[in-house]
Amino acid sequence: KAGVTQTPRYLIKTRGQQVTLSCSPISGHRSVSWYQQTPGQGLQFLFEYFSETQRNKGNFPGRFSGRQFSNSRSEMNVSTLELGDSALYLCASSLTPGRDEKLFFGSGTQLSVL
Amino acid sequence: GESVGLHLPTLSVQEGDNSIINCAYSNSASDYFIWYKQESGKGPQFIIDIRSNMDKRQGQRVTVLLNKTVKHLSLQIAATQPGDSAVYFCADVFSGSARQLTFGSGTQLTVLP
DSSP states (O other): OOOOEEEOSEEEEOTTOOEEEEEEOOTTOOEEEEEEEETTTEEEEEEEEETTEEEEEOSOOTTEEEEEOTTSOEEEEEOSOOGGGOEEEEEEEESSOOTTSOOEEOOOEEEEEO | OOOEEOSOSEEEEETTSOEEEEEEEOOTTEEEEEEEEEOTTSOOEEEEEEETTOSEEEOSSEEEEEETTTTEEEEEESSOOGGGOEEEEEEEEETTSOSOOEEOOOEEEEEEO
16 A cells, blocks of 8 residues: 655745645545654644545645645645745545544655745 | 754663653643654654553553653654664643644664664
């Protein structure tokens, strides 16, 4: 069974641009969460989607958005990139958004903003 | 805000010794805790979890201890192996909330030959 797949693996953008990251969950998993990982702030929750609906959102500005498609694949978008958006963006999937459901993480997309 | 923190950023142990990684949490409403392992270039990998109605849970070579009185949990790794070298994170989930993991800052475990 394939794991969580994130594309691209690496991305370099400049300030002011926008970026779209993609996540394909494990087959059968319907819940997708996104996390930002930086050396200074650690792992921080961005948002979670289930059945194409955002269920929960972390404390990030509106420049960060996401969506989920009917096949459970998810994308996140960051507009008007800032230097501080440089981070590893991790996607995680689970069967459902149940609190005790185990999260399976992808290897992430490393975003560098120059 | 609430935070889950780790006491030590780095830990070095000899191969074959036991490792103990500590974590403090601040939200008394947290009722579910998870330990993750993250190897270089990979995403976090689930190790073991524990609910607040338990104080100990054992897995394969790993044990998690939870002390709700002092809001502390620990991860014990028995007979540490080179493959255990990684960053270890604890995370908690607030009771009654939609799932939103709050991660600690992580401890880098290095296993010495």
